[in-house]
Amino acid sequence: MNFYGLVDGTDASLKHYLRELSGVDQVGADARAAMLATRSIKTTSKRWAIDTAISMVDLTTLEGADTVGKVQALCTKAVRPDPTDSSVPSVGAVCVYNDMVATARKHLDLVGGQHVGVAAVSTAFPSGRASMPVKIRDTQDALDAGASEIDMVIDRGAFLSGNYIDVFNEIVAIKALCGERAHLKVIFETGELVTYDNVRKASFLAMAAGADFIKTSTGKVVPAATAPVVLVMLEAVRDFYSMTQRRIGVKPAGGIRNTKDAIKQLVLVNETAGPEWLTPSLFRIGASALLNDLLMQRMKMDDGYYASPAYVTID
Amino acid sequence: MEIPVSFDYAPAPESRAIVSIKPKYGHFIAGKFVAGSKHFPTINPATEEVLSHIALAGKAEVDAAVKAARKAYTTTWSKMSGKERGKYLFRIARIMQERAREFAVLETLDNGKPIRESRDVDVPLAAAHFFYHAGWADKLEFAGLGTSTKPHGVAGQIIPWNFPLLMLAWKVAPALAAGNTVVLKPAESTSLTALLFAEVCQQAELPAGVVNIVTGDGSTGALIVNHPGIDKIAFTGSTDVGKIIARAVASTPKSVTLELGGKAANIIFEDAALDEAVEGIVNGIFFNQGHVCCAGSRLILQESIADEVLEKLKVRMAKIRVGDPMDKNTDVGAINSKEQLTKIIELTAAGDAEGAQRWSAPCELPTKGFWFAPTIFTGVTQAHRIAREEIFGPVLSVLTFRTPQEAIDKANNTPFGLSAGVWSEKGSRILWATQQLRAGVVWANTFNKFDPTSPFGGYKESGWGREGGRHGLSAYLKGVGHE
Amino acid sequence: MNNRIDVKKTYKLFINGAFPRTESGRTYEVKSAKGVFIANPCLASRKDLKDAVVAARAAQPGWNKATAYNKGQILYRLAEMLEGRRAQFVDEIITVTGVTKAKAEQEVSESIDRLVWYAGWSDKISSLSGALNPVAGPYYNFTIPESMGVIAAIAPETPSLLGLIDTVAPIIVSGNTLVVLASTKAPLSAMSFAEVIATSDVPAGVINILTGKKDEIAPWMASHMDIDGLDITGLTTKNHAEIRISGAENLKRIFSFKSHDPGRILAFMEAKTVWHPIGL
Incomplete structure (x- = not known):
């Protein structure tokens, strides 16, 4: 197989490819992320950023207590985040467990959200601890139920023990299942990979294996989408583009709870990967509570006074 | 509100109301x-x-x-x-x-x-x-x-x-x-x-x-x-x-x-953490418009990574926000005086005249005041004036090396000895280079850091x-x- | 006493581990305290200085690289060699200065002990003068003293041996190399000390000794652009200003000393501060 001409699918070529990557200095990456966090985004640019961020949200519910009702409500909100203001864009997708995919798809279509995707978490999310046949079945179920996006987790155990080829092959297999039907997002659970070197390595591994998106976290582990981790991943997609002319998306998930955090993410994108990535097809934010804060900030900007949570829906 | 079509940061000026400047001081x-x-x-x-x-x-x-x-x-x-x-x-x-x-x-x-x-x-x-x-x-x-x-x-x-x-x-x-x-x-x-x-x-x-x-x-x-x-x-x-x-x-x-003064070398080895090294290069020479005695004004790149680093550097330099110093998003402000600007222009002209290749970050400079776009010169040798004289502005001279000793020799080939930078992910090489560099402050895998507890000052x-x-x-x- | 004619020593310079005559061909007369002719040491020229600086510069990286333990042992070896030849030094001091034997013995003893004292500093000065600086950030930050490079020195006129040792030892113990102008009136101890150096393990070029006139050599030392530091302890104060003005051309570190203490070593060292991030 030809993986962008970067690796030939053998363990040796993968190891060589990963070894060629330059390291990441943690303190330097932290400092760069902290500097970009000082960007002051005001007035018109803030207003642009809020709408853009809304359109990038993967509105997520991943709870044991999820029900059909809860997912339907989420879908309604995803299509029309502010029922009183039709100028508010729909979110990028809803993100659910695979047993809720059919429910989500059906309800989205029902409320005029044909343009909103359904992302299914997959491959024994969140731990990734299952046999390969189970992971394949898990993914196939979601695809069959109408998922247009698959958010798979990598086997962090394999990664941390240096079995990169196992991680690679899993991604290749899931990508093959997705085919043209669904976009593949590969979740690293960066909080478990710990080092930025690992984040960079995982990014290049996943991109070569065919990921359409690389995603920080499941949302079940802290720390999740910290600014420096997203910075490192954005540098990776930027570099991968200059190597292959293909743009891979990035999805931070977990810990992005308010407008300020979201705008910081957009600044990171703008000044790292570049403005070409400032689109829902290349940048998503996995979140739940974030959407309401974006809506409140939007109201404040449009109305000129501070909003109240009473005026945004809690779904 | 007119919503823009792209992410151009709106002006974010700091208020000057907090200061009251008298018309005349004693x-x-x-x-x-x-x-x-x-x-x-x-x-x-x-x-x-x-x-x-x-x-x-x-x-x-x-x-x-x-x-x-x-x-x-x-x-x-x-x-x-x-x-x-x-x-x-x-x-x-x-x-x-x-x-x-x-x-x-x-x-x-x-x-x-x-x-x-x-x-x-x-x-x-x-x-x-x-x-x-x-x-x-x-x-x-x-x-x-x-x-x-x-x-x-x-x-x-x-x-x-x-x-x-x-x-x-x-x-x-x-x-x-x-x-x-x-x-x-x-x-x-x-x-x-x-x-x-x-x-x-x-x-x-x-x-x-x-x-x-x-x-x-x-x-x-x-x-x-x-x-x-x-x-x-x-x-x-x-x-x-x-x-x-x-x-x-x-x-x-x-x-x-x-x-x-200084003419600090910033040495990048091929095994450096390149993205952070690029940040270090930028911080080394464009911090404070390059008006820094310890500025990393000579970039000394290992030849094997020179093209890659320069490409990354140019991409990064294109993101530098030059303009109103009072804007909270400005990265590079104004040159401090007309005299200093004249000196920078004169020395960079010498760089052109001596055959170095100039590249400046694409940025719009204000019409009033004193400005100079972040600039790099490639094809610079030890013999160029821009490799020897302190420019004290946002101007970087780029040289290359083949072996570690050559990097050190070039770095030390100056009457100055204030500071130096070295970038490598290899611990022993970092320590070797820090030992070899004849400079009072050596920033290894970082640049332009200051602290009251940390002695600062130069050799030679x-x-x-x-x-x-x-x-x-x-x-x-x-x-x-x-x- | 028989009638044997003793063999007198020709006093030459000590440059790069060898004993050349001055390129100028000049000598001057050294007489005893009683006015009796003793020797015709070299009247070193600026070109001899230039050669000595070349030797010192060439020797510096190697000497600097030697471990502190090694440098300490080499200084200690100098003390051993001096001890072994103390009689010769006592005789020379008496002959040239006319001091009592007891005084001469005392000077030689002190000189030997001083070498031992400085030898012990080689592996301690960095610990004493270095620092780990607790900067407000994720950085490991330390300051270490390093050798300065090539140092020139004017040794004091008296005491001619102890003054020379007090000049040489603190400069070289840190890894500097040296060109020293010996006492003009009493250069014999210095040139005999060169023999001690030559028979110890001091690498060629680390210590270079000239004899001659201060007024002639000191200005060339001050203006020499490849000399990093200058010890003018042996120069009369009225000449200091002129030397300092000349030395400013390359901002030489110029010092004179009144005592022997670790500050004397540190004066010709540079503090280097190193930053490195601490991260995963």
């Missing part, structure tokens, strides 16, 4: 502001707006300041216990923190540096210097500098325009902690924060005459250097002026410390002595073993 002598006789304008280099008029101190004013400093030394400061001296320094540190925003805005208006830097670097570090040295005042006998050290007496201090308040702190804090009194002259083009600092001294109830500030140009500086009533000279500025000072005091018992023609840390104290004490 000197600060013996605890009081005294009127000056002659004045010259000080401008905002980003707009050429006249901010105020600064007094030009002549012999009478310098005499008065030295006399006040001597009196304060003899009657008050030398008799006060270190414990009490220290408390004044702590007070000053605290007041500077309280008035940090005011200092930052004033610094940016007067100097042209981005508000982000004056807010996040200059002012906090200046306060930190006072806080750090405050703690030394009653512990000098434990500084390992000998048991019979004494303050010099009156210190004459002359500081540059690139970090006006921070350089003041580097000078005044250790001088006072060691028990000296001072006569300080800020740079001609950047006197305002020093004059605001005088207010801080008043608020701290610092005894009159312990700190005296006279403003003026080089002629005022010369009066200080040559004043017989001054025991110690501390100067930060150009190597040329440093040599003049060294000669001027040669026949006097004055003790001298000098922080002078980059100066005499250190500032900061335990080592910096010895500049303000006599009896440390040699003279």
Whole structure:
């Protein structure tokens, strides 16, 4: 197989490819992320950023207590985040467990959200601890139920023990299942990979294996989408583009709870990967509570006074 | 609200309402502001707006300041216990923190540096210097500098325009902690924060005459250097002026410390963490418009990664936001003066003439004020003027090397020796390179970091002595073993 | 006493581990305290200085690289060699200065002990003068003293041996190399000490010794652009200003000393501060 001409699918070529990557200095990456966090985004640019961020949200519910009702409500909100203001864009997708995919798809279509995707978490999310046949079945179920996006987790155990080829092959297999039907997002659970070197390595591994998106976290582990981790991943997609002319998306998930955090993410994108990535097809934010804060900030900007949570829906 | 179609950051100007600039300033002598006789304008280099008029101190004013400093030394400061001296320094540190925003805005208006830097670097570090040295005042006998050290007496201090308040702190804090009194002259083009600092001294109830500030140009500086009533000279500025000072005091018992120019090498090995190295290159040369004596103005790249790094560097440089220093998103502000801009233009023209290839970041420069786009020159050799002379602007000369020893040889092939940078993920190579580099400060896998606890100063023609840390104290004490 | 004619020593310079005559061909007369002719040592020229600086510069990287333990042992070896030849030094001091035997013995003893004292500093000065600086950030930051490079020195006129040792030892113990101008009136101890150096393990070029006139050599030392530091302890104060003015051209570190203490070593060392991030 030809993986962008970067690796030939053998363990040796993968190891060589990963070894060629330059390291990441943690303190330097932290400092760069902290500097970009000082960007002051005001007035018109803030207003642009809020709408853009809304359109990038993967509105997520991943709870044991999820029900059909809860997912339907989420879908309604995803299509029309502010029922009183039709100028508010729909979110990028809803993100659910695979047993809720059919429910989500059906309800989205029902409320005029044909343009909103359904992302299914997959491959024994969140731990990734299952046999390969189970992971394949898990993914196939979601695809069959109408998922247009698959958010798979990598086997962090394999990664941390240096079995990169196992991680690679899993991604290749899931990508093959997705085919043209669904976009593949590969979740690293960066909080478990710990080092930025690992984040960079995982990014290049996943991109070569065919990921359409690389995603920080499941949302079940802290720390999740910290600014420096997203910075490192954005540098990776930027570099991968200059190597292959293909743009891979990035999805931070977990810990992005308010407008300020979201705008910081957009600044990171703008000044790292570049403005070409400032689109829902290349940048998503996995979140739940974030959407309401974006809506409140939007109201404040449009109305000129501070909003109240009473005026945004809690779904 | 008109919503833009792309993510162009809207202007985010810091408010200047917090500062009130008087139309005219005098000197600060013996605890009081005294009127000056002659004045010259000080401008905002980003707009050429006249901010105020600064007094030009002549012999009478310098005499008065030295006399006040001597009196304060003899009657008050030398008799006060270190414990009490220290408390004044702590007070000053605290007041500077309280008035940090005011200092930052004033610094940016007067100097042209981005508000982000004056807010996040200059002012906090200046306060930190006072806080750090405050703690030394009653512990000098434990500084390992000998048991019979004494303050010099009156210190004459002359500081540059690139970090006006921070350089003041580097000078005044250790001088006072060691028990000296001072006569300080800020740079001609950047006197305002020093004059605001005088207010801080008043608020701290610092005894009159312990700190005296006279403003003026080089002629005022010369009066200080040559004043017989001054025991110690501390100067930060150009190597040329440093040599003049060294000669001027040669026949006097004055003790001298000098922080002078540099032409720092920033060496990138092929195994470096490249993205952080690129940040380090940018921070090394474009921080403070390159108006930094320790700027990493010579990039020395391993040939095997030269193209890749230069490509990354250009991409990164295109993101540098050049413009209104008061905008919170500005990365590179205005060149401090017309004179400095002329010098940068002249030296870069020499780079063109000597066959180096110029590349400047695509950015729109304001029409008023003094500006120079972040620029790199490739194809530079050791023989180029732009590889040897301090440009003191946002201009980087790029050289390459093949072997580690060649990198070191090129780095050390300069009469300067202030700072250097080295980037590699290999520990033993980092330690080898830091050992080989003939420079007073070596930043390994980082650049342009400063801290009051960390001694700073140069080898060779980059100066005499250190500032900061335990080592910096010895500049303000006599009896440390040699003279 | 028989009638044997004793073999007198030709006093030459000590440059790069060898004993050349001055290129100038000049000598001057050294007489005893009683006015009796003793020797015609070299009247070194500026070109001899230039050659000595070349030797010192070439020797510096190697000497600097030697471990502190090694440098300490080599200084200690100098003390051993001096001890072994103390009689010769005592005789020379008596002959040239006319001091009592007891005084001469004392000077030689002190010189030996001083070498031992400085030898012990080689592996301690960095610990004493270095620092780990607790910067406010995720950086490991330390300051270490390093050798300055090539140092020139004017040794004091008296005491001619102890003064020379006090000049040489603190300069070289840190890894500097040296060109020293010996006492003009009493250069014999210095040139005999060169023999001690030559028979110890000091690498060629680390210590270079000239004899001659201070007024002639000192200005060339001050203006030489490849000399990093200058010890003018042996120069009369009235000449200091001129030397300092000349030395300012390359901002030489110029010092004179009144005592022997670690500050004397540190004067010709540079503090280097290193920053490195601390991270995963």
